Amino acid sequence: MRLLFKYVALIIIALFSLTSAATPTPATALEVNHLLxxxxxxxxxxxxxxxxxxxxxxxxxxxxxxxxxKDKIVSAEDFIELGATKSAVTGSKYRVHCPGVAVQDSDQWLLAELKKVRK
Known part of the structure; x- marks a missing residue:
């Protein structure tokens, strides 16, 4: 009986770990592709x-x-935060230099574009 209980517990844990990974929705994938x-x-x-x-x-x-x-990204905001905001190695923010515009942080630049896309 104990052995059966252990197997059932392991199966439940395995199933939970499979369902806990995030997957971008098709709408999120479209937004991320637009931002890229x-x-x-x-x-x-x-x-x-x-x-x-x-x-x-x-x-x-x-x-x-x-x-x-990708397995941690559910929204375009997650994509921006995890992949397009700062260096994973140094922690330095990504900055965007556009002609005739003040330098801005990448996350703000991308969030402004995302806002335009969602209108």
């Missing part, structure tokens, strides 16, 4: 760890982070 395209096609420069990158380079890097954190 927005980054990739921008004329702004993306600053990571004091180095400036093109939008295309930034999007490639952030896409890798998205793929890594």
């Amino acid at each position: 395209k927005f980054i990739a096609t921008t004329d702004c420069q993306y600053e990571r760890n004091s180095d400036k990158h093109t939008g295309k380079e930034a999007a490639e890097h952030i896409k890798k982070k998205y793929d890594y954190f």
